[in-house]
Amino acid sequence: MLNKKIMKLMMTTSLCVALFIPSMAFADDTVENVNEPNGKRKFLQERLENFKDKMNEKKEERQIKREERKENRAEKKEELLEIINEYALDTLDDWEEAFDDHKEVHQEIHEIKSELRTEKKETVKEDLKEMKEEIKEKLQAGEITREEAKDELKTYMKSIKEERKEIIGEKKEELADEIEAQKLRREEVKKLRKELVEAVNNEDSESVMDILDSLYDHLLDHIEFDNEKLEVIESIEL
Numbered sequence: 001m002l003n004k005k006i007m008k009l010m011m012t013t014s015l016c017v018a019l020f021i022p023s024m025a026f027a028d029d030t031v032e033n034v035n036e037p038n039g040k041r042k043f044l045q046e047r048l049e050n051f052k053d054k055m056n057e058k059k060e061e062r063q064i065k066r067e068e069r070k071e072n073r074a075e076k077k078e079e080l081l082e083i084i085n086e087y088a089l090d091t092l093d094d095w096e097e098a099f100d101d102h103k104e105v106h107q108e109i110h111e112i113k114s115e116l117r118t119e120k121k122e123t124v125k126e127d128l129k130e131m132k133e134e135i136k137e138k139l140q141a142g143e144i145t146r147e148e149a150k151d152e153l154k155t156y157m158k159s160i161k162e163e164r165k166e167i168i169g170e171k172k173e174e175l176a177d178e179i180e181a182q183k184l185r186r187e188e189v190k191k192l193r194k195e196l197v198e199a200v201n202n203e204d205s206e207s208v209m210d211i212l213d214s215l216y217d218h219l220l221d222h223i224e225f226d227n228e229k230l231e232v233i234e235s236i237e238l
Helices: 002-034 039-087 089-140 146-174 176-201 205-234
Strands: none
Touching: 039 089, 039 176, 039 205, 089 146, 089 205, 146 176, 146 205, 176 205
């Protein structure tokens, strides 16, 4: 009788262990996955890589569009020079000089913008490094929480964006009238180019000459605007 009770107790214990072991194994695996040291780091790294990929894609798209606009401008310039060469050869040198001036001022604007971006980037990098050190010290001293530290960094980065918008807004305000005039001028140039093609197709030399004169005046006005824009950009202080 005693042996039967012992056997019954052993069977019951074995059954409980058999049922309990899979649950333990499953629980152990789950905890290990959640608390895996490199798990969160890997997840964040993947997010960072995805973000970088998207940024690179957008950068490539912008570059492609810039190249397309550049090619389009070059084609229009060549077409215009061919017409000038045929109908107004005596003005060709003036046109080429104006095109050179236009290219030069645009190059200067591009270089100064690049310098300003680099300078600002380095300034922000240094400020951010100092700020992180200060926040780290505050955290270690228990003066702030991690959430407060994150908020401080977010506030700083937001202030940088707002400062940039403010500077751009101020400079655009200085050129507001000219910017509006340029928009109207751009539409007028598009209209004149269409009329020029029609005049060439109709072999209307007089109209071609008049339109070329108008286009040349617009080009000089645009170069003057670019020089004003260059002066404004040069006045930016970071």
